[in-house]
Structure formats: structure tokens, C-alpha cells
Amino acid sequence: MNDDYKEAYLREKTLRKQAEQMLEDKSRELYDSFRKLQEAHDSMQENQQALVHNEKMASLGVLSAGVAHEINNPIGFIYSNFCTMAEGMTDIQTFVLTMDQLITSGADGETIFKAWREGLTRHDVEYLLADFESLTSETIEGLDRVKQIVSDLKSFTREDQGELDLVDVNECLRGAINILSNQTKYHATVDVDYGEIPKIKGYFGKLNQVFTNMIANANQAVDENGHIQISSCEVGDWLEIAFTDNGHGISEENLKLLFTPFFTTKPVGQGTGLGLSISHGFVEEHHGEIRVESEVGKGTTFKILLPVVHG
Ligand SMILES: Nc1ncnc2c1ncn2[C@@H]1O[C@H](COP(=O)(O)OP(=O)(O)OP(=O)(O)O)[C@@H](O)[C@H]1O
Ligand SMILES: [Mg+2]
Structure with a gap:
């Protein structure tokens, strides 16, 4: 007994020991699988x-070609304005120096007066001064344009830090419209109606990327005489x-696929099919949504649609 x-x-x-060993083995296996899954998740996130x-850099590549052209134009006339002004300055300098020499040489009042009147006509001083005025204001306008383009480009490449910012959505939208204006202007009219809207908490750079993609898509969908509202x-x-275009529209079948990564109907090299899926992610981060009608x-x-949190 x-x-x-x-x-x-x-x-x-013995059985209990075996069971304990099995449990320990299983736990280790489970832990290993968990680790592997976590690594896979991390690398997927990366x-x-x-x-x-990449998507942002690809669109930046397309944009920068247009932007270079857009900057080149004002830089061109600023350069030529400065050359004209420099020539005019030399004329005025000669005139002033001649007058100065005449005065210091002790010439009489009448001679000085005559030389002054003659000099004014010979060097076209009245015309030069008027020209300076218009050249200067044109140059300042051109420099403002360059400044604006650079600032729009900076909004586009702005990296959002982890923190939420107070975003002026109209400002963000304006930047996106400007940066694409050199692509839209040849075949489409763009009408913008900025409403009175409050600032919202969000990420400026991400919203700017969403808007840029919306406008780029609308622009690629319209033909000659396109209209983007x-x-x-x-x-x-x-x-x-809202972004409305009078372009070719989207079929029922494609509507379901719009936000799928890599879905594109564009030829190779024109679209990666990531714009809308990335936009969708960014809008979700703002607790908003994207609606489409076509x-x-x-x-x-x-x-x-982006939520406004009052107060
Ligand atoms: N406004 C629009 N009109 C017609 N079709 C559109 C419009 N916007 C998007 N689409 C369709 O949705 C597809 C996916 O758009 P998405 O922005 O995700 O990628 P893409 O524009 O093709 O490429 P990417 O944005 O990466 O350069 C487009 O290829 C196009 O077929
Ligand atoms: Mg796109």
C-alpha cells in the first residue's frame, strides 16, 4: 500500500515536472514569437x-522643376533691372562729379546754372529718376515673389515635430495652391474661396501634403480649360x-480602391498611388475624414473634414 x-x-x-517544463518551453516559444512579431511590426512601421x-520626395522632385522655373523668371528681371539701374547710376555719378568740379573751380553762378540745365538734359536725369522708381518697385515685387515661393516650399518640406501646432488651415491651403500654381496655370483655372475659419490643432506639414496631393490629383484629372474650385x-x-474639378471622374469600381496603397491609374513614372492612402492616414491622425463624390x-x-475643438 x-x-x-x-x-x-x-x-x-514526474508528470508535474514534465508539464512545468512544457509550460516553460511554450512560454519561451510564445515570448520568442512575440519578440519576432514586434520586430516585424517595428520594421514595417519604419x-x-x-x-x-519617398512619396513626399517624389512630389518634391516634380515640384522643384516648376519652382526653379518660377524663381528663374523674377530673378531674370531683377538682374536686368539692376543692370539698367547700374548704368543709370554711372550717368548720374558723372553728372554730379562734373557739377562738383565746376562749383569747386569757382565758376560763376550763370555758368553753373547753364551746366546744370545742360547736364540734366544730356544725362536724361528726369527720365532716369522716374525709371529708377519703377525699376525699384518692380524689383521689390519680384523679390517678394521669390520670398513667397521659398516660404511655400518651406511649408511643403516642413517636418512636423511630435507636438500639435495651432494651424491656420487657410494659410496651409494657400501654400499648397501656390506651390502647384506653375503646374495648374497652363491648362486650368483655380478659384479659391477662403472661408472665415478658426485655427485648429494639427500638423501643418501633414495637412499641407494632403492639400498638395488633392490639388495635384485634380490637376492631373482635368484637360485643357480645366476648372478647379x-x-x-x-x-x-x-x-x-473641398476640392472640385471638372476632370474625367472616377468609376464606381475605382472609387472603392482609392485609398489602397499603390492604387493608381496613372502611367508609370507619373503616380506611385500613395497620395491618397498617405492623405487618409494624415487626416485620420487629425480625427477627420475624407469624402469623395465623382x-x-x-x-x-x-x-x-477636420474637427474643430472649441476653446
Ligand atoms: N480628382 C481626381 N479625379 C480623378 N481621379 C482621381 C482624382 N483623385 C484621385 N484619382 C484617382 O485615384 C488614384 C489614386 O490617387 P493617389 O493620389 O493615391 O495616387 P496617384 O495620384 O495615382 O499617385 P501619387 O499621388 O502617389 O503621385 C489616381 O491614380 C486616380 O486614378
Ligand atoms: Mg496623387
Whole structure:
């Protein structure tokens, strides 16, 4: 009886040990799988960030060609204005020096007066001074344009820090419209209706990227005489930013695929198919949503809705 009990006890002990070992093995396996999953998740997240970055760099490549052209134009006339002004300055300098020499040489009043009148006519001083005025204001205008282009480009490349900012959505929208104006202006008219809207908490750079993609898509969808209507307004507790184009529209079938990464109907080299999926992610980060309405052959409206948190 005692032996039976001992044997049973030993058997139970062995079984328990085996069970404990199995449990430990399983826990280790589970832990290893968890680690692997976490690593896979981390590397996927890194890949996704790299993709988002790539998409931005690709659009930046397209944009910068246009931007270079856009900057080149004002720089061209600023340069030529300065050359004209430099020539004029030499004339005025000669005139002033001649007059100075005449005065210091002790010439009489009448001679000085005559030389003054003659000099004014010979060097066309009246014309030069008027020209200086218009050249200067034109140059300042050109420099303002360059400054604006650089600042729009900076908004586009702005990296958002982790912190939320107070974003002026109209300002953000204006930057996106400007940066694309050299692509839209040749075949489309862009009408913008900026509504009175409050600032919202968000990421300027990300919203700017969303808007840029919306306008780029609308621009690529329209033909000659295209029309793109953009508006911003406050509807209840939401900001609504709408982009309507009279382009080729989107079929029912494609509407379902719009936000899928890499879905594109554009030829190779023109679209990576990431614009809308990235935009979707960014809008979600703002707790907002994107709505689409489209009719083939008539056009498309994309609406971005962003919540306004009052106070
Ligand atoms: N306004 C629009 N009108 C017609 N089709 C559109 C419009 N916006 C998007 N689409 C369709 O949705 C597809 C996906 O758009 P998305 O912005 O994600 O990628 P893409 O423009 O093709 O490429 P990427 O933005 O990466 O350069 C487009 O290829 C196009 O077929
Ligand atoms: Mg796109």
C-alpha cells in the first residue's frame, strides 16, 4: 500500500515536472514569437515612414522643376533691372562729379546754372529718376515673389515635430495652391474661396501634403480649360475643405480602391498611388475624414473634414 502510494506520488511528480517544463518551453516559444512579431511590426512601421517620405520626395522632385522655373523668371528681371539701374547710376555719378568740379573751380553762378540745365538734359536725369522708381518697385515685387515661393516650399518640406501646432488651415491651403500654381496655370483655372475659419490643432506639414496631393490629383484629372474650385468653411464643429474639378471622374469600381496603397491609374513614372492612402492616414491622425463624390466624365469632389475643438 505504502509502495503504491510512493509510486503514484513519484509518477505524479514526474508528470508535474514534465508539464512545468512544457509550460516553460511554450512560454519561451510564445515570448520568442512575440519578440519576432514586434520586430516585424517595428520594421514595417519604419518601411511605412520611409514610403511616406519617398512619396513626399517624389512630389518634391516634380515640384522643384516648376519652382526653379518660377524663381528663374523674377530673378531674370531683377538682374536686368539692376543692370539698367547700374548704368543709370554711372550717368548720374558723372553728372554730379562734373557739377562738383565746376562749383569747386569757382565758376560763376550763370555758368553753373547753364551746366546744370545742360547736364540734366544730356544725362536724361528726369527720365532716369522716374525709371529708377519703377525699376525699384518692380524689383521689390519680384523679390517678394521669390520670398513667397521659398516660404511655400518651406511649408511643403516642413517636418512636423511630435507636438500639435495651432494651424491656420487657410494659410496651409494657400501654400499648397501656390506651390502647384506653375503646374495648374497652363491648362486650368483655380478659384479659391477662403472661408472665415478658426485655427485648429494639427500638423501643418501633414495637412499641407494632403492639400498638395488633392490639388495635384485634380490637376492631373482635368484637360485643357480645366476648372478647379477650392473652398474652406466651417460647418458646425467641422472644417470642410473641398476640392472640385471638372476632370474625367472616377468609376464606381475605382472609387472603392482609392485609398489602397499603390492604387493608381496613372502611367508609370507619373503616380506611385500613395497620395491618397498617405492623405487618409494624415487626416485620420487629425480625427477627420475624407469624402469623395465623382461622376465619370463630369468631375470629382474631395472633401476633407477636420474637427474643430472649441476653446
Ligand atoms: N480628382 C481626381 N479625379 C480623378 N481621379 C482621381 C482624382 N483623385 C484621385 N484619382 C484617382 O485615384 C488614384 C489614386 O490617387 P493617389 O493620389 O493615391 O495616387 P496617384 O495620384 O495615382 O499617385 P501619387 O499621388 O502617389 O503621385 C489616381 O491614380 C486616380 O486614378
Ligand atoms: Mg496623387
